[in-house]
Amino acid sequence: xxxxxxxxxxxxxxxxxxxxxxxxxxxxxxxxxxxxxxxxxxxxxxxxxxxxxxxxxxxxxxxxxxxxxxxxxxxxxxxxxxxxxxxxxxxxxxxxxxxxxxxxxxxxxxxxxxxxxxxxxxxxxxxxxxxxxxxxxxxxxxxxxxxxxxxxxxxxxxxxxxxxxxxxxxxxxxxxxxxxxxxxxxxxxxxxxxxxxxxxxxxxxxxxxxxxxxxxxxxxxxxxxxxxxxxxxxxxxxxxxxxxxxxxxxxxxxxxxxxxxxxxxxxxxxxxxxxxxxxxxxxxxxxxxxxxxxxxxxxxxxxxxxxxxxxxxxxxxxxxxxxxxxxxxxxxxxxxxxxxxxxxxxxxxxxxxxxxxxxxxxxxxxxxxxxxxxxxxxxxxxxxxxxxxxxxxxxxxxxxxxxxxxxxxxxxxxxxxxxxxxxxxxxxxxxxxxxxxxxxxxxxxxxxxxxxxxxxxxxxxxxx
Amino acid sequence: xxxxxxxxxxxxxxxxxxxxxxxxxxxxxxxxxxxxxxxxxxxxxxxxxxxxxxxxxxxxxxxxxxxxxxxxxxxxxxxxxxxxxxxxxxxxxxxxxxxxxxxxxxxxxxxxxxxxxxxxxxxxxxxxxxxxxxxxxxxxxxxxxxxxxxxxxxxxxxxxxxxxxxxxxxxxxxxxxxxxxxxxxxxxxxxxxxxxxxxxxxxxxxxxxxxxxxxxxxxxxxxxxxxxxxxxxxxxxxxxxxxxxxxxxxxxxxxxxxxxxxxxxxxxxxxxxxxxxxxxxxxxxxxxxxxxxxxxxxxxxxxxxxxxxxxxxxxxxxxxxxxxxxxxxxxxxxxxxxxxxxxxxxxxxxxxxxxxxxxxxxxxxxxxxxxxxxxxxxxxxxxxxxxxxxxxxxxxxxxxxxxxxxxxxxxxxxxxxxxxxxxxxxxxxxxxxxxxxxxxxxxxxxxxxxxxxxxxxxxxxxxx
Numbered sequence: 001x002x003x004x005x006x007x008x009x010x011x012x013x014x015x016x017x018x019x020x021x022x023x024x025x026x027x028x029x030x031x032x033x034x035x036x037x038x039x040x041x042x043x044x045x046x047x048x049x050x051x052x053x054x055x056x057x058x059x060x061x062x063x064x065x066x067x068x069x070x071x072x073x074x075x076x077x078x079x080x081x082x083x084x085x086x087x088x089x090x091x092x093x094x095x096x097x098x099x100x101x102x103x104x105x106x107x108x109x110x111x112x113x114x115x116x117x118x119x120x121x122x123x124x125x126x127x128x129x130x131x132x133x134x135x136x137x138x139x140x141x142x143x144x145x146x147x148x149x150x151x152x153x154x155x156x157x158x159x160x161x162x163x164x165x166x167x168x169x170x171x172x173x174x175x176x177x178x179x180x181x182x183x184x185x186x187x188x189x190x191x192x193x194x195x196x197x198x199x200x201x202x203x204x205x206x207x208x209x210x211x212x213x214x215x216x217x218x219x220x221x222x223x224x225x226x227x228x229x230x231x232x233x234x235x236x237x238x239x240x241x242x243x244x245x246x247x248x249x250x251x252x253x254x255x256x257x258x259x260x261x262x263x264x265x266x267x268x269x270x271x272x273x274x275x276x277x278x279x280x281x282x283x284x285x286x287x288x289x290x291x292x293x294x295x296x297x298x299x300x301x302x303x304x305x306x307x308x309x310x311x312x313x314x315x316x317x318x319x320x321x322x323x324x325x326x327x328x329x330x331x332x333x334x335x336x337x338x339x340x341x342x343x344x345x346x347x348x349x350x351x352x353x354x355x356x357x358x359x360x361x362x363x364x365x366x367x368x369x370x371x372x373x374x375x376x377x378x379x380x381x382x383x384x385x386x387x388x389x390x391x392x393x394x395x396x397x398x399x400x401x402x403x404x405x406x407x408x409x410x411x412x413x414x415x416x417x418x419x420x421x422x423x424x425x426x427x428x429x430x431x432x433x434x435x436x437x438x439x440x441x442x443x444x445x446x447x448x449x450x451x452x453x454x455x456x457x458x459x460x461x462x463x464x
Numbered sequence: 465x466x467x468x469x470x471x472x473x474x475x476x477x478x479x480x481x482x483x484x485x486x487x488x489x490x491x492x493x494x495x496x497x498x499x500x501x502x503x504x505x506x507x508x509x510x511x512x513x514x515x516x517x518x519x520x521x522x523x524x525x526x527x528x529x530x531x532x533x534x535x536x537x538x539x540x541x542x543x544x545x546x547x548x549x550x551x552x553x554x555x556x557x558x559x560x561x562x563x564x565x566x567x568x569x570x571x572x573x574x575x576x577x578x579x580x581x582x583x584x585x586x587x588x589x590x591x592x593x594x595x596x597x598x599x600x601x602x603x604x605x606x607x608x609x610x611x612x613x614x615x616x617x618x619x620x621x622x623x624x625x626x627x628x629x630x631x632x633x634x635x636x637x638x639x640x641x642x643x644x645x646x647x648x649x650x651x652x653x654x655x656x657x658x659x660x661x662x663x664x665x666x667x668x669x670x671x672x673x674x675x676x677x678x679x680x681x682x683x684x685x686x687x688x689x690x691x692x693x694x695x696x697x698x699x700x701x702x703x704x705x706x707x708x709x710x711x712x713x714x715x716x717x718x719x720x721x722x723x724x725x726x727x728x729x730x731x732x733x734x735x736x737x738x739x740x741x742x743x744x745x746x747x748x749x750x751x752x753x754x755x756x757x758x759x760x761x762x763x764x765x766x767x768x769x770x771x772x773x774x775x776x777x778x779x780x781x782x783x784x785x786x787x788x789x790x791x792x793x794x795x796x797x798x799x800x801x802x803x804x805x806x807x808x809x810x811x812x813x814x815x816x817x818x819x820x821x822x823x824x825x826x827x828x829x830x831x832x833x834x835x836x837x838x839x840x841x842x843x844x845x846x847x848x849x850x851x852x853x854x855x856x857x858x859x860x861x862x863x864x865x866x867x868x869x870x871x872x873x874x875x876x877x878x879x880x881x882x883x884x885x886x887x888x889x890x891x892x893x894x895x896x897x898x899x900x901x902x903x904x905x906x907x908x909x910x911x912x913x914x915x916x917x918x919x920x921x922x923x924x925x926x927x928x
Contacts, residue, residue: 027656029707063739071705073739098802102611118602126605127598130812134594138582141590144780147566177641180806188677192491193657209803213652241529243493275527275537316608317811338562339673342644347781348594349810 009044013052016042021061021072032062032070093430094205100424109453112415112426114204114253115316116399116446120372122356122365126315129355136351145347147334149175149320153354157322166297166306168324174333176321177345179283179309180206183246186279186305186323187214188340189333190244198242198276200228202402202431202440204253207246220433223252225393227259230266237274244277250292251284254431254442255402256395261293268298278304286313287397289370301325310353313366320345320353373399376445383454384443387461401443405461411441414460421456473508477516480506485525485536496526496534557894558669564888573917576879576890578668578717579780580863580910584836586820586829590779593819600815609811611798613639613784617818621786630761630770632788638797639808640785643747643773644670647710650743650769650787651678652804653797654708662706662740664692666866666895666904668717671710684897687716689857691723694730701738708741714756715748718895718906719866720859725757732762742768750777751861753834765789774817777830784809784817837863840909847918848907851925863910869903869925878905878924887920 016038020026032038032053039046053070056062062070101113133140148154154170161168176182191197193215199207201220211218219240221228228247236242245267249259259267271278280295285308296306301324309321323333337344344350356362374397381391381401388406395401405411411427418425428440448454480502484490496502496517503510517534520526526534565577597604612618618634625632640646655661657679663671665684675682683704685692692711700706709731713723723731735742744759749772760770765788773785787797801808808814820826838861845855845865852870859865869875875891882889892904912918 027659028654029659029705065702065705065738068702068705071739095799095802098806099611099798102608102802102807115608116606118606121606123602123605130594130598130605134591134598138587139781141587141594141781142580142582142585142779144566144579144775147563178805178807180804184804190492195491195493206803206806209799213800213803238529238532241493241532241535274529275535311608315606315812316807317603317605318813319807319810334563335559336677338559338566339670339677340644340648341642342562342670343566343642343780343783346783346810346813348779348816349782349813352812 009042009048010052010055013038013042013044013049014056017052017056018061026072028072030072031068032072034069094209097205097424097426097430098209100419104424105422108422108424109447109450109456110424111443111447111453112424113444113447115312115444116369120369120446121315122361122369125356125359125361125365126318126352129352129359132355133348133352140347140351143347144343145345145350147338147343148173148330149322149344150347150350150354153320153350154322156354156358157324161306161324164291164294164297166294166301166324168301168306169327172301172324172327172330174323174325174330174337175344175350176323176337177341178319179281179307179311179321180210181341182307182309182321182323183207183210183279183281184213185333185336185340186307187211187216187244188336189329190277191216195244196240196242198233198236198240198245199433200247200252201433202254202428202437203246203433204248204281205426205430208430208433211246218433223255223257225255225257227252227257227263228267230263230270233267234270237270237276241274242276244279245271246279246281247295248281248284249294250282250288251395251398251400253284254400254426255393256398256400257393258288258292258396259295264293264295264298268295268304271303272299276303280304280306282306282308283312284398286366287370287373287399289397292396296324305329310357313369314353314356318349318352320350370397373397373446376448377401380443380445380448383448384457387454387458389441389457389461399444399446401445403441403443405439405441408439409461411437411439414441417460418456421452421459423453423456473506473512474516474519477502477506477508477513478520481516481520482525490536492536494536495532496536498533558673561669561888561890561894562673564883568888569886572886572888573911573914573920574888575907575911575917576888577908577911579776579908580833584833584910585779586825586833589820589823589825589829590782590816593816593823596819597812597816604811604815607811608807609809609814611802611807612637612794613786613808614811614814614818617784617814618786620818620822621788625770625788628755628758628761630758630765630788632765632770633791636765636788636791636794638787638789638794638801639814640787640801641805641809642783643745643771643775643785644674645805646771646773646785646787647671647674647743647745648677649797649800649804650771651675651680651708652800653793654741655680659708660704660706662697662700662704662709663897664711664716665897666718666892666901667710667897668712668745669890669894672894672897675710682897687719687721689719689721691716691721691727692731694727694734697731698734701734701740705738706740708743709735710743710745711759712745712748713758714746714752715859715862715864717748718864718890719857720862720864721857722752722756722860723759728757728759728762732759732768735767736763740767744768744770746770746772747776748862750830751834751837751863753861756860760788769793774821777833778817778820782813782816784814834861837861837910840912841865844907844909844912847912848921851918851922853905853921853925863908865907865909867905867907869905872903873925875901875903875905881924882920885916885920885923887917 154173196217200223296304305325415425415427426442428437660681664687760768769789879889879891890906892901
């Protein structure tokens with residue numbers, strides 16, 4: 001009896017330490033409370049604590065350091081992203097969709113992924129731009145490039161923004177290795193662990209992943225057909241006092257919705273009143289048939305940071321993103337990019353991107369692509385409708401359809417079953433912080449030309 | 465008199481808040497202490513605090529939020545890297561050297577930079593590899609690439625490591641956009657703000673910058689001709705209990721020294737006893753005439769993480785780094801890389817790098833380069849010696865010489881003066897945490913073929 005009580009007390013001490021490690025109250029390298037203080041605080045004998053610590057050390061959770069006590073092992077508690085935040089079903093984990101999409105077998109069909117298939121890209125234009133790079137001057141072949149990135153590309157972006165009504169000098173633009181890196185760099189710059197960030201619900205699932213990596217609190221605002229719900233937005237600013245709002249204004253991912261000018265004005269006014277910085281991710285801008293309202297343009301880059309990239313419209317194989325913001329912020333972001341990546345995107349890649357987007361055929365190719373996508377959206381929506389999968393909002397552009405499955409079907413379960421047939425889907429709740437999109441799914445119409453995908457969808461949505 | 469006292473008290477309150485913001489005790493979004501509690505803690509009247517807060521709000525340092533008090537403005541205090549850590553003379557700031565090197569005028573001479581000039585690189589090989597990429601299959605042109613990066617390149621690295629006595633399967637290798645990103649990703653994975661990291665003194669200056677960005681404490685161990693001082697190393701592990709040790713074993717930057725097998729064994733034993741993870745940055749490995757001791761090889765990738773890149777030997781314009789580590793760590797690092805960059809290096813770039821390093825001419829080019837560097841090291845050392853600038857240790861390979869200036873000359877001051885003549889130098893203290901390299905300088909022999917550089921050096925070291 002006495003031994004059993006001792007064992008229970010030992011277990012209790014072990015559990016106390018383990019739960020502090022799990023909650024990151026104790027982190028690797030931290031000294032574990034001394035035997036004496038632990039014994040006192042849990043009202044157990046020192047020998048019970050010694051026994052517990054020895055067992056934890058045997059497990060590798062803590063380690064003794066000669067002469068200085070016990071410490072949390074570094075090997076037991078590195079920062080496994082999968083462990084941060086609520087444990088989700090791996091099939092509704094944002095990283096699950098990313099990894100399945102990236103690592104899918106060549107034979108797999110990927111309606112859940114976020115990019116165009118090879119034959120939808122302007123391959124000849126890309127090859128031509130690469131051949132031009134092979135002949136280009138030596139700087140593109142052998143230098144890191146300037147701290148802010150290729151001047152010609154930044155000037156091109158500056159002129160493009162100007163034509164959209166946004167004044168940003170080339171010096172207010174920083175090139176980055178990708179749209180994701182743009183967000184990551186801004187998070188490093190503006191956020192500290194424990195800060196609060198507002199995202200849309202639904203929103204791009206990797207927003208959740210990158211914010212998790214920065215260990216910030218995430219709150220969400222419902223995204224409607226006209227943009228974020230302005231009343232809910234204003235209420236959240238008061239209740240949660242976020243530092244940052246991260247959104248897509250045009251062709252919102254995953255809903256395909258576009259923010260109206262009225263909503264943009266209300267959102268920006270509320271953000272200004274509460275001193276919230278807005279990151280407007282314009283990654284799908286090139287797919288818009290005509291320009292819609294932009295927070296960055298309304299605001300003139302005072303508190304709005306505009307980011308974007310060429311990965312979606314040009315190619316995900318040669319990535320280059322940008323950040324346009326206040327000059328002093330760009331200066332500080334440049335320092336941060338040097339510290340964490342030495343330079344920005346590869347000089348070679350910025351040269352290829354610049355050659356590709358300034359080629360005379362580029363504009364024509366984009367228009368062809370837009371028309372092809374418009375047809376695909378209509379066709380795929382009709383085929384999904386025939387399966388009872390409803391597109392509530394037909395986007396003005398881009399390749400996403402945000403659809404509701406029939407009969408309150410669990411999309412994560414459907415995605416798991418589809419994967420057995422080599423079809424990678426993107427179930428709704430990976431996009432939804434509130435978990436309110438259980439029966440929704442995002443489809444990429446450009447990845448659905450194989451009729452097999454509809455057969456699999458019929459199977460996973462009918463006999464579920 | 466009374467008004468003046470009131471003004472002084474108001475100023476005191478303002479300074480209290482300002483100094484807390486500067487010290488990051490208050491960060492953007494934090495609520496400033498309530499008027500009542502601030503008045504009580506500083507023994508001033510509430511009206512004095514109101515006056516002080518109103519003035520701080522007028523300055524933009526804090527903002528009132530209707531109904532909920534005052535908060536630190538996000539716009540006043542983003543994370544300006546230049547403000548973190550002790551304020552240094554900008555000319556001995558690591559970021560100064562990076563930015564001067566990256567943004568130097570085309571006419572500038574850059575003995576302070578860390579890469580080879582265009583005509584030292586195998587330009588024809590690069591152009592050939594790029595042309596091959598333009599003809600390659602569509603995946604390299606239009607896909608993100610797999611989560612860990614191009615399989616053929618990882619297999620190549622795995623075989624190379626095997627030939628060096630290090631077993632690492634291709635799945636234990638993660639490709640990254642650069643050597644710098646490898647370090648950054650590992651810091652995210654293993655470190656938390658306030659952790660302690662051990663570096664060499666001297667060490668690559670951007671180690672200081674990236675660690676500053678992660679807000680960790682940095683301690684340093686003297687680096688000798690045979691590697692880090694093992695006695696000092698063991699002492700620091702006990703006194704400072706670092707989580708991580710970041711080092712170069714072969715052709716150490718900036719000293720050019722190479723760790724001996726005996727030192728490697730002692731360092732690894734001490735790190736094992738104290739459960740310290742080691743990051744071994746092998747970025748200059750390709751320049752070694754023959755293989756020297758490696759911590760990763762001794763350890764078999766248990767607690768040592770090996771990183772490297774192709775930027776130095778192939779080209780900084782098409783960057784690709786790698787991390788080789790324990791399988792479970794690679795798995796977690798892959799998740800983190802997806803969260804922060806979606807994928808790894810550009811698929812196109814990994815294809816070009818793979819083509820370039822597997823080309824039949826590659827090995828011959830490297831050998832030519834090594835011979836050319838050996839000659840340049842001898843020639844430049846002799847020319848520096850003639851100016852009283854001493855190379856204490858002649859490196860076995862690579863392009864750096866770590867030299868002492870004559871007469872206890874301030875290298876930062878010399879660098880400032882050289883910049884007026886369009887010569888970018890790398891003064892010693894940007895490499896030295898202890899600030900003990902005031903009269904040292906790192907020279908890149910490949911960037912010193914223009915005789916002008918020695919004229920400028922004579923000028924800035926003689927009549928200082």
